[in-house]
Amino acid sequence: MKIAIAADLHVGANKFGVSAEKWRAPVVELVDYAIENKLDAVAVAGDVFHHRRPSPAAQEFMYASIEALKSHGIAFMGADGNHDDEVAADSVSATWAFVEATGWYRKVAGNYVWGDTNFVFLPWVTPQAYEVSKGSLEAQNELTQAVVLDQLQKILKPKQKSVLIGHAMVAYAGGTELAPSPGLQWAGKDVVFDYDALAKNFDYVALGHVHDPEQLGYVGSSQPTDWGDANHIKSFQVIETEGECVTGTTVPYRTSLKLLDADPSTMIEDMGKEHYDIARYRQHVTGELLPNPENIADIRKKLSLVADVVESVEITQDRVVAQRIVTDVPLAAMQPTEAVDAWLRQTGAHSKLLKGVRSKFQTVLESSKQ
Numbered sequence: 001m002k003i004a005i006a007a008d009l010h011v012g013a014n015k016f017g018v019s020a021e022k023w024r025a026p027v028v029e030l031v032d033y034a035i036e037n038k039l040d041a042v043a044v045a046g047d048v049f050h051h052r053r054p055s056p057a058a059q060e061f062m063y064a065s066i067e068a069l070k071s072h073g074i075a076f077m078g079a080d081g082n083h084d085d086e087v088a089a090d091s092v093s094a095t096w097a098f099v100e101a102t103g104w105y106r107k108v109a110g111n112y113v114w115g116d117t118n119f120v121f122l123p124w125v126t127p128q129a130y131e132v133s134k135g136s137l138e139a140q141n142e143l144t145q146a147v148v149l150d151q152l153q154k155i156l157k158p159k160q161k162s163v164l165i166g167h168a169m170v171a172y173a174g175g176t177e178l179a180p181s182p183g184l185q186w187a188g189k190d191v192v193f194d195y196d197a198l199a200k201n202f203d204y205v206a207l208g209h210v211h212d213p214e215q216l217g218y219v220g221s222s223q224p225t226d227w228g229d230a231n232h233i234k235s236f237q238v239i240e241t242e243g244e245c246v247t248g249t250t251v252p253y254r255t256s257l258k259l260l261d262a263d264p265s266t267m268i269e270d271m272g273k274e275h276y277d278i279a280r281y282r283q284h285v286t287g288e289l290l291p292n293p294e295n296i297a298d299i300r301k302k303l304s305l306v307a308d309v310v311e312s313v314e315i316t317q318d319r320v321v322a323q324r325i326v327t328d329v330p331l332a333a334m335q336p337t338e339a340v341d342a343w344l345r346q347t348g349a350h351s352k353l354l355k356g357v358r359s360k361f362q363t364v365l366e367s368s369k370q
Helices: 020-036 056-071 137-155 195-199 293-306 336-347 351-369
Strands: 002-006 041-045 075-079 110-114 117-122 161-167 169-171 192-194 204-208 235-240 247-252 259-262 276-285 307-317
Touching: 002 020, 020 041, 020 056, 041 161, 041 204, 056 075, 075 117, 075 161, 117 137, 137 192, 169 195, 192 195, 195 204, 204 235, 259 293, 276 293, 293 307, 336 351
Parallel strands: 002 041, 041 075, 117 161, 161 204, 169 192, 259 276, 276 307
Antiparallel strands: 002 235, 110 117, 235 247
16 A cells, blocks of 8 residues: 655645745645556645635645545545644634545544554644643643543554554654653644654654654645745655555655755855755845945846746844933033033943043043134
8 A cells, every 4th residue: 555645735825926836736746646656545744725714726726636636546634734723622624625535634633444554643733622721731731642642542553553644743752652741841832742652653653734854753845835944855755554564755846946045155156957946145244344236236146047036135234223321301402521421321331441531532522622
């Protein structure tokens, strides 16, 4: 059995000003790959949509993709992510119209046994979905962990291989059992699980939510959703469940946006045939060493040779913030010596230095009167 696992498709996001078609291209690529390679199923580890109320166009695109898979005998499975559903226990998921027979899971964890493999699905976890609503955030976190992990323990089948497909935040705390870890804190809106405990109880773990595919256990998104994704090689995973263990391979998307986040260390001239969809340039300078307009125009020209769109050329420098002097009488209404004395008192400099500055100012002031 061969199954493709993707995550964080964020259909409808259309970041960086690209068209909907260009943004959806990796999903089309995923479907085509599954059909061409005669896979048994495609699973998504959450965040199919970017908005909890997706546009009709986004919905129609996903339903057409699912129907294309089903017409070739390929199942579609998965679980909701935080972008698909809201916190309230009675909220309506963006995936509400997905056909139940495809094996889509919302709110609480569930499983689907296929052959000799037990697929366990973990939708984005909220205390409300598990009826945990009392105590501090830390207490809710620990109690929700306990309830969720207890449910996972019940649906695990010791004599079958198990694959966890879910949308969750994890920490690498070194646990060994499916048990709540008191040391794992609430991370904003996320209940944090011990990755090592999950990994030791499942033959394969494929998670969504964190878009970085280099993070252990995470599949990664299909598109970069911000400049933090600039160096990620976007990909999906293909797992095989034949034999004694579950094996997985990484398949890079060919159609994901390529971002170039350039700075003074980037040798744009030496990039050769490398080409990017979006580029930007950032440089921080000190003092008054701002590049002249000709240099900025040259940077933009070089970027345009290796990228379709140059988003920005940003040159920043340290700002000198003037310290306001607070006095009962406005400085402008004071005699010059009084104004200097007020300024000297606020500088906090050594008394000997202040005395020297005051003396020098008095000399200059007297000479100007002559």
